[in-house]
Structure formats: structure tokens, C-alpha cells
Amino acid sequence: MTMMGLLHSVALAIHFLLLFSSSLFTNCLTLNDSTTTHHHECHQHESNALLSFKQSFIISKSASYNTFSYPKTVSWIPTTDCCSWNGIECDELTGHVISIDLSSSLLYGSMDPNSTLFSLVHLQSLDLSDNDFSHSQIPARIGHLSQLRHLNLSQYGETTLSGEVPTQISHLSNLLSLDLRSYIDQPFENLVINQLQLKVSTLRSLIQNSTRLEQLRLNYVSVSSSIPYTLTNLTSLQNLSFRNCELCGEFPVGIFYLPNLSSLNFAENQNLHGALPASIGNLTNLACLALGKNSFQGEIPQSLFRLENLEHLSLGYNFFEGRLALDMFLKLEMLNVLDLSGNKLSLFSQVRDVNVTILPLIQWLGLSSCNLAGEVPTWIMNLTTLSYLDLSRNNLQGEIPYFFFRLEQLPLVCIH
Incomplete structure (x- = not known):
């Protein structure tokens, strides 16, 4: 090859290299452009829908119980991006409203x-x-919100929803959490009025369709039925709460086998019956077990004392029986609520003193009413965090222990 030919070949190679480098650089720019996250503003029709929803309520200081409540919708101004409004979250890519948090927002008015709101699909x-x-x-129309994963409509005191929970709520197949707790509590009349009613057929459909449920709270919602056994199929359940739902019949033992349970509350249903299986000791995440004021029977299994994370144990006013060492509960190091009142238990104390640490x-x-005999165990003296203590209707003997007067946080002691 001549010198001229060689120079020509080198020039061509450099030309193609420059072309390739330019193309690669352009492609890199294009790639970077396409992967950059852009923030989209709220869609106008969604902004209008939120503003219309806002206008259907007034702000009332008595509308919320939370002492830290405040009117979130005050920040909802038409001239601003609704994605920046208090309580609103938008998808960063699409700009669609994906979350509304108006909890404790002092809203007063009727649900239209x-x-x-139900156009925000x-x-x-x-x-x-x-x-x-x-x-x-x-x-x-709550059933139109088919993408819902979390729905919280819980209300307290007089600020409650009422009537029948619509069957369409069972169409929300993507739900991970549902909270419909609602009640009116009138303690002086010893009366609780359940304002919401949930047909058992709707509950069954909800369980069948929302198979990934992790949180299901229906306290004070009237179901007036036995517990659907299909609840035992919801293996993702962590929190299951049916307090005072007018439930009856046998408690499905399969619920005690749900592996992820951290809270189980079926208190105050009166006519629920069943026994605690030994398998309850396998619920290692369980922090709350509330079964008080029902008709449970049998012995309290020893496996219960393996539940190292248990904080709340309420088994009062059932028909549990058997002889049980009170000191066993001291193994539950996280425990802050213990209620065994009104059963057929015979409690006794194996030791007088224990290591306070x-x-x-x-x-x-x-x-x-636990058939507790003898003197009051002195280790109770070292429960310095006590705010309530009831030892009444037992077979205790001796003088009132002096240490009761040293428990400064204890306003109420019942030992008669």
C-alpha cells in the first residue's frame, strides 16, 4: 500500500470512529433523558374533584377527638398544585392522586x-x-376505588358512620388493610350502640376477594353471626380485631395457626366459645391477645408463656379453669396488661419474692375472682408502673400490705 493509500485508510477509520462516538454520545443522552424522573403536576379533573369534596364539609372544632387534629383542607387552594396540598400524595410519574389522608381534619358533614371523591380511581x-x-x-361507590390498598373509615364516640356497610366494599380485592371501627360508648348507662352493620355474606365476600389482607379491624361493627371459617385462609393477617361485634358460636381454632398474627382481639362478644390450643405458643409475633368477656373454656396452655413479645393479655370473664402459678406470667417480660378476672382459675404464688430486674x-x-389464697405476693410491691390493681373477691389473708401505699402511680386498688 502506498503512503497516500495508508493515509486515506487512517482518515476513514478516524471518520467512522468519530461517527460512532457521536452516535454513542447521542444514545447516552437519549437514555439519560428517558430515565430521568419528571414530577407531573396534579391533573385538573382530580384537583376539581378534591375541591368539590372539600366544599361538601365545614370545619368544626368538635368534629375530631384527636387533640392534635387540624383542618388539612385549608391548604387546598385552586391556584396551587393539588399534589402539594396537605394530606395529598401523587404518583411522581403520572401525577395521579394515589393517597388521601384526612384523618383528624375537623370535617363535619354527610357523606354524599x-x-x-369516588372518581379518583x-x-x-x-x-x-x-x-x-x-x-x-x-x-x-366506594367499590369504584378498585386500586385501594388501605382504607380507614374508623370513627369514635358520637362522630360515627352508621347503617349497613355496602356489599361493594368486598370488590376492593387489592386491600391490605381495612379499618371500620365505629361505636358510641355510653359508660354510665353500661350501653354500647353499634352503629355500623356488616352482613356476614358481605364479610365472606370480602375475605374471599381480598386474600392479601394484613389488617382487618371491625370493632363495634355489628356482624351478628358466627365467625366465617374462611378467615383462616388469610395467611398474611397480622392484626385481626372484632371487639364487640355480636359474634357467636365456636371460635375457629385455625385462626390460632395464622403465622403472622401480632394482634388478636375478639373481646366482648359474650357468646363466643372455644379453647386455647397448645399451638398458640407458635405465634411468636403475638403482642396482643384480647378474648375477655366471652365464653372460652378449658385450661390456659403452658405454651402461652413462650410468647416473649406479648404486651397485652386479656382473658377475663370467661370460663377458663385449672390450677395455675401466677408467677408464670413474670416470664412475659414485655407484658403491661394482664387481666384474668372472673374465671374458674385457681391462682397461686410459688415464690414470695422474685428478682426485681x-x-x-x-x-x-x-x-x-381468681381463687388467689394466702397473702398478697410481695413481688407485686415492685411493680412500680402499676396504674390499676384489682385483687377483689379472692381468699387473701392478712393485713393490707404497706407497700400499696408506696405505689405512687396507682390511683385505684381493689382488694376487698
């Missing part, structure tokens, strides 16, 4: 069955808890 989380919806019903920080101790 045709509210523009991209919603994944909706929290309207602790507002006053003036005893209105949950609209059937291993005592759980019990704040509530209910041991009324």
Missing part, C-alpha cells in the same frame, strides 16, 4: 353517595378517620 390509600360524618352511610412493666393487673 355521589361524591366526586387511582387512589391506593384513603384515610378519613376521626371526622364527623353525621351518622351518614358509607356510599356504595426481671419483672415486666405491668400497668394494669386484674386478678379479681
Whole structure:
């Protein structure tokens, strides 16, 4: 090859190299452009829907119970991006509203069955808890929000929803958590009025369709039925709460086999019956077990004392029986509520004194009518965090222990 030919070849190679480098650089720019996250502003029709929803309520200081409540919708101004409004979260890529948190927002008014809220079909989380919806019903159009993963409509005291929970709530097949706790509590009349009613057929459909449920709270919602056994199929359940739901019949033992349970509350249903299986000791995540004021029977299994994370244990006013060492509960180092009152148990204390460094920080101790005999165990003296103690209707002997007067946090002691 001549010198001229060689120079020509080198020039061509450099030309192609430059072309390739330029193309690669352009492609890199294009790639970087395409992967950059852009923040989209709220869609106008969604902004209008939120503003219309806001206009259907007034702000009332008595509408929320939470002492830290405040009117979140005050920041909802038409001239600003709704994605920046208090309580609103948008998808960064699409700009669609995906979360509304108006909990404790001092909202007062009735739920409109045709509210523009239900046009926000991209919603994944909706929290309207602790507002006053003036005893209105949950609209059937709640079922249009098919992407919902979290729904919280819980209300307290007089600020409650009422009527029948619509069957359409069972269409929310993506739900991970559902909270419909609702009640009116009138302690002086010893009366609780359940304002929401849930048909057992709707509950069964909900369980069948929302198979990934992790949280199901229905306290004070009237179900008036036996517990659907299909609950035992919801293996992701962590929190299951049916307090005072007018349930009856045998408690499905399979619920005690749900591996991820951290809280189980079926208190105050009166007519629930069953026994605690030894397998309950396998629920290593269990922090709350509340079965008080029912008709459970049998012995308390020794496996219960393996539950190292247990903080709340309420088994009072059932028909549990057997002879049981009270000191066994000291193994539950996280325990702060213990209620065994009103059973057929025979409690006894194996030791007079225990190492104070291993005592759980019990704040509530209910041991009324437990056939506890002899003197009051002196280790109770070292429960310095006690705020409630009931030892009434036992067979205790001796003088009132002096150490009761040293428990400064204890306003109430019942030992008669």
C-alpha cells in the first residue's frame, strides 16, 4: 500500500470512529433523558374533584377527638398544585392522586353517595378517620376505588358512620388493610350502640376477594353471626380485631395457626366459645391477645408463656379453669396488661419474692375472682408502673400490705 493509500485508510477509520462516538454520545443522552424522573403536576379533573369534596364539609372544632387534629383542607387552594396540598400524595410519574389522608381534619358533614371523591380511581390509600360524618352511610361507590390498598373509615364516640356497610366494599380485592371501627360508648348507662352493620355474606365476600389482607379491624361493627371459617385462609393477617361485634358460636381454632398474627382481639362478644390450643405458643409475633368477656373454656396452655413479645393479655370473664402459678406470667417480660378476672382459675404464688430486674412493666393487673389464697405476693410491691390493681373477691389473708401505699402511680386498688 502506498503512503497516500495508508493515509486515506487512517482518515476513514478516524471518520467512522468519530461517527460512532457521536452516535454513542447521542444514545447516552437519549437514555439519560428517558430515565430521568419528571414530577407531573396534579391533573385538573382530580384537583376539581378534591375541591368539590372539600366544599361538601365545614370545619368544626368538635368534629375530631384527636387533640392534635387540624383542618388539612385549608391548604387546598385552586391556584396551587393539588399534589402539594396537605394530606395529598401523587404518583411522581403520572401525577395521579394515589393517597388521601384526612384523618383528624375537623370535617363535619354527610357523606354524599355521589361524591366526586369516588372518581379518583387511582387512589391506593384513603384515610378519613376521626371526622364527623353525621351518622351518614358509607356510599356504595366506594367499590369504584378498585386500586385501594388501605382504607380507614374508623370513627369514635358520637362522630360515627352508621347503617349497613355496602356489599361493594368486598370488590376492593387489592386491600391490605381495612379499618371500620365505629361505636358510641355510653359508660354510665353500661350501653354500647353499634352503629355500623356488616352482613356476614358481605364479610365472606370480602375475605374471599381480598386474600392479601394484613389488617382487618371491625370493632363495634355489628356482624351478628358466627365467625366465617374462611378467615383462616388469610395467611398474611397480622392484626385481626372484632371487639364487640355480636359474634357467636365456636371460635375457629385455625385462626390460632395464622403465622403472622401480632394482634388478636375478639373481646366482648359474650357468646363466643372455644379453647386455647397448645399451638398458640407458635405465634411468636403475638403482642396482643384480647378474648375477655366471652365464653372460652378449658385450661390456659403452658405454651402461652413462650410468647416473649406479648404486651397485652386479656382473658377475663370467661370460663377458663385449672390450677395455675401466677408467677408464670413474670416470664412475659414485655407484658403491661394482664387481666384474668372472673374465671374458674385457681391462682397461686410459688415464690414470695422474685428478682426485681426481671419483672415486666405491668400497668394494669386484674386478678379479681381468681381463687388467689394466702397473702398478697410481695413481688407485686415492685411493680412500680402499676396504674390499676384489682385483687377483689379472692381468699387473701392478712393485713393490707404497706407497700400499696408506696405505689405512687396507682390511683385505684381493689382488694376487698
